[in-house]
Amino acid sequence: MTKFLTEYDASELDELRSELQREFELIAGNKMHLNLTRGKPAADQLELSHGMDDVLAGNYTASDGTDTRNYGELRGLLEARELGAELLGVPAANVIAGGNSSLFLMHLVVETALQQGLWGDQRRWSNDSNPKVLTPVPGYDRHFALTETLGIGMLNVDIGPTGPDVDEAISLARDDPSIKGIWCVPKYSNPTGCTYDDATVQALAKLPAQAAADDFVILWDNAYAVHAFGDEDEQLASIYEAVEQAGTSEHVVQFASTSKITFAGSGIAFIAAAEVVLHNLEHRLSFMLIGPDKVNQLRHSRFLKGRVQEHMQAHAKLLRPKFELVQQVLRTELDGLGIATWTEPVGGYFVSLDLLPGLASEVVEMAQQIGLTLTPAGATFPYAKDPQNRNVRIAPTFAAFDELRTAMQILTLCVKLASVNHLQDT
């Protein structure tokens, strides 16, 4: 029976350390090159969308008669906006369908909020000398990088199994008018995999009305809206309905994309927001684009129409064994040792692993020594600073099954070895 490593006496720790060290050196001799950093679909998942290549069959005319080959339609093709509406649970009139990058749309929204404002009035974040947003952590590194590069500060809020700590978010935003927004990945969150519960969604919807800032924006990145791989899809309450009820509908901007539905690099991305916000975003877009790639929008609309769920079940079938393997190795190797906790998501692309405080960077470095590249310690926090230096993000989707097994063995070995070292030193 396992017992907590903290309960081991000195000689037990010594023995375990020698054993782990031998194993470590054995693996080092194999000179492997494994990688658990890549939050991207594997080739077998991409194969699921091969029907897209011939779905047009030379017919480039949209259902409303638009010639998708030519310029125009800055808000995107109607049927693409309908697809976005389906993913985000809003009317198509509230959707802009764009190009292959939801990150570009997020950059557009945040930069517009900062420089020109989202509402066509005098409100803009740059009126404040030091605007900030709330960042639930651990979170998505590209949100943080985007925010930082635009010169916007970040204040961490803890995220738990039901979403971010809303009480903390309210208490911060209520007192500080320089707090302008909050980043959310509300479903199968990156990296914890949690889905916000109903109470969290309702409470977040009221936040813009409670905040001291009158230009507070909920940045709702629903990247994994239909990305369940478990038996059951977790249900996310509608932020669209919640903000309608709370009277804050002009203060949420939703994002989605097909990057992890069809082709990661060649999908289409969406914004959903109130009309006034869409109007101001469209105006800003008009200086950068004549229109989005409507041919690719048509391709996606035709390919996915009426079969998003079926298509995502095919993804699930490929992803589930990988996530099960991750859980199995974590349980077998680390359960009951008191040195790690981890999430058990039923959707999304990641598993979040928390170590004893202070050990994340050491484990990442150790793994690198014997051929396993992990996401850099701290990457899931703003400025790459994990205040407790304990979080490791596991991205199991891209690796082949056997590689994933070996990678997880190496990871858990390093976790144990680093923990023993740590306990011996203290």
Added chain:
Amino acid sequence: MTKFLTEYDASELDELRSELQREFELIAGNKMHLNLTRGKPAADQLELSHGMDDVLAGNYTASDGTDTRNYGELRGLLEARELGAELLGVPAANVIAGGNSSLFLMHLVVETALQQGLWGDQRRWSNDSNPKVLTPVPGYDRHFALTETLGIGMLNVDIGPTGPDVDEAISLARDDPSIKGIWCVPKYSNPTGCTYDDATVQALAKLPAQAAADDFVILWDNAYAVHAFGDEDEQLASIYEAVEQAGTSEHVVQFASTSKITFAGSGIAFIAAAEVVLHNLEHRLSFMLIGPDKVNQLRHSRFLKGRVQEHMQAHAKLLRPKFELVQQVLRTELDGLGIATWTEPVGGYFVSLDLLPGLASEVVEMAQQIGLTLTPAGATFPYAKDPQNRNVRIAPTFAAFDELRTAMQILTLCVKLASVNHLQDT
């Protein structure tokens, strides 16, 4: 035999005016809806690229083994960069291949030059309280709108048959460090259709070394690089070689796209620049994109490989009769009257028509009254202000042949009527 309208006596003018006025009212009765504003390809041109739909045939692997369906490759697929290199006459190593909009890439470059600088040092246009660029006029309205929205001023320089007045450009830039760049459409320029001659290209290449600003940038929008429709393609000297010789290679950024080669809304766009500039642009892009749509890049590369010229000749065959028709009507209706001059391009998408000073807005309004929409007067100048109110841009490509003939008849009628009115009043 025609004589100048200025030589008509009062009764001759009266008689002509009545005649033109009758014709005007006749046309007004037809309640037509014609449009000469649209600088976009007609459907028959788009048909030329239908082969793109099945060129992949389910094979998404690039020649270097890249899986184009997945994330990554921020600078674009190698073979797409090679296509851009062919269009712009530079090594592929100097090219970034992007998404469907060269305008987005221009916005990226100008905004980066302004906010963060193109060279990774302290130089950025925003160090100057009032940065400006030189704008050869008449020019492309979207260049002007982009520049204005970023808060950058514009100073006009006249453009003639051999390109912009470089002496004027030098004399302005030499004395004023707030002058940071110049917009150029060097081949089949929008809207005059002129191609810069060798001396102009050489002189422009030296401009960054002569300018007072040390962060001067030539914005070289080679939108019509391969877009001849006449018997012979005009030859544009290589700006790449010219800046290499002048030692100013870090001070030119070239742009091109396939928007008017394949599908206007679904093409791919390119930047060519020195490595240090590409490096800084790539860094900025990394906050907005994981990578471009490489599937569409592969589609274009395969479709156009080794046959750009042949493909553009097919376009030429469709475009030439439309441009010939424009010239024919202009000659028949306006030649020898002394009330208009116009360009006779052998490539590009536009014809530029100059009227008696003061008459452009009146002609545009008059034409609108009887069912012909023209590009708004002033659109070819910064801030939509044509100082002489005389330039009208003709975009003949999108209209059907018969519509184009009628549209040109209406346009020339309005030009004559407005001119007679004007001469009677003066």
